[in-house]
Amino acid sequence: MFNIHKAWGLLMGLAAAIIGGGWQVATRHATATGLSPIAPDDLIILRYGVPALLLLPIIWRSGLLPRHVDRRMLLLMLVGAGVPFGFAAMSGTRFAPTSHMGVLMAGASPLIAAGLAWWVWREIPNGTRRMGMAFMLAAVMLLGAQTLVDWSASTWRGDLLFLLAALLWAGYAVTFKRTGLSPWHAAALVNVWSFLLVIVWIAARGGTQLLSAPMSTLAWQVIWQGLLAGVLGLWAYSVAIERLGAAPAAAFGALAPAISAVGGWWWLGDSLTALDLVSVSAAVIGVVLASGVWPAYRR
Template sequence: MNRNLALGLLAALAAALIGSGWQIASRHGVTTTLGPVELAALRYAVPALVLLPLLIQTGLFPQGLPRRRLGLLVLGGGLPFGLLVMAGMQWAPAAHMGVFGAGSVPLFTALGARLVQGEPISGLRLAGLLLVVAGLAVFGASSLADAAQTWRGDLLFILAAMVWAMYTLTFRGSGLTPWQGAAVINAWSSLLLLPMLLALGAPRLLTAPWTDVAWQALGQGVAAGLLGLVTYMIAIAKLGAARASLSAALVPLSTALGAAWLLGEPLGAGTLVASGLVACGVALASGALGRHG
């Protein structure tokens, strides 16, 4: 195994584990003392401040990066994506994000690569896409009794997966290093968040226990906003968009198990079966098992 491949695989694994932790932390935050706007402020402002020296060198408009590509990066990897997830967490459990959100990313990534870049979908990849769809259907059927309460969150998770897949496809070829990408995306997300903060405020940051704010600042800002974004961009750079999205195979089950342990969310047979189907489907749909994937 060459060094680039090993580094890419480690980065993908780290991104998956950080992603699961972020989903669980977000669900805990919006169901206890904080709201989506407060979590978004911590998620983007903290890493933006940490990476400010790098941003000064890179600039808000990096040289050679088309404005359209910059907009797609911020839309898919920045504030719009984060708000979709955090708003969805108000209506649906973390396990739903693991399956509908992370599980859909390779599906949309493969379809996007086919439509935009003309990347062929082989027999194995097609089988993987069908397995992902089957897993989503099994999970949807098992959650039918709660659909009246959770459908809004599930829809937002699927939309979040679509824009994240767009970000996955856009970052490669942007010319940015992972750290530059994190600096630019978090800076623009913080700027986009300012009008919301001026209009709505973030009162819960002042009323919530300081321990909750501190833990969320660590989980949202440092872990997810900084390390999670950088490790995923490293995975894209070293493995390619399709193989980097393979990291999503680990997220449904790890999020479901973590949410059951830490948040007391129910862990039914339907969730386990769906997570298994999605994981297998992701492994195939990502193209990582193909010679050219």
């Protein structure tokens, strides 16, 4: 029987994955343009500043500390999707190739989220979803096999930052629904709180070089970092969590490395090997099995 509630969650999970994969490609593109070499620090301003300004009216009505929200859950949610996540993800590109970003961050996050959902909330996946997670793990390992070949003495720092970002993003997945917030309200809180921290960061480091970037590059990054990733991506992901649950929604993250690989081939001219195509196929199969198309989690 067709379930519009669940179908909308699946559609939003797919949208979040597409935006997430595109965000990775856009971030890689930024590090090779006029924003470089300080792109991670400057991109974080766009990533949280633009959404904060757009969503400020929501916070104006509700305040920065909603009364009905558990403070611990709120803190975990803000850390998981806010500026700590952004700094970990973007700073990792200083040490490791950005191709590792898709594999170790977006690819590992669904698996971490499933583990956290089991450990914290005792959400036990059925056999179909366990099979899906196995396909997702295979996709991550296949993509990682070739991206880790260029490992160096400094690469491990970036890889650890990407894994930290994956853990934080998974933390958002398992805490958002417990806050009782709407997707728009959660997106507003994450971005406004993060931008307040970014303002402190800008003051401490003595300003930004964003204004020296080419206007075309700046406008493109405003769209990707601020509007798509910061507003629509986070909102779509939150809707998917609300409709499907934490682990099924997070499963869509396994598509992000595949989308990133295809997007890098189409937009940046990156090579797309037969191994890439196999891993993309494994990721798609894994998401179909693990995202909730089949029976839900047993409680």
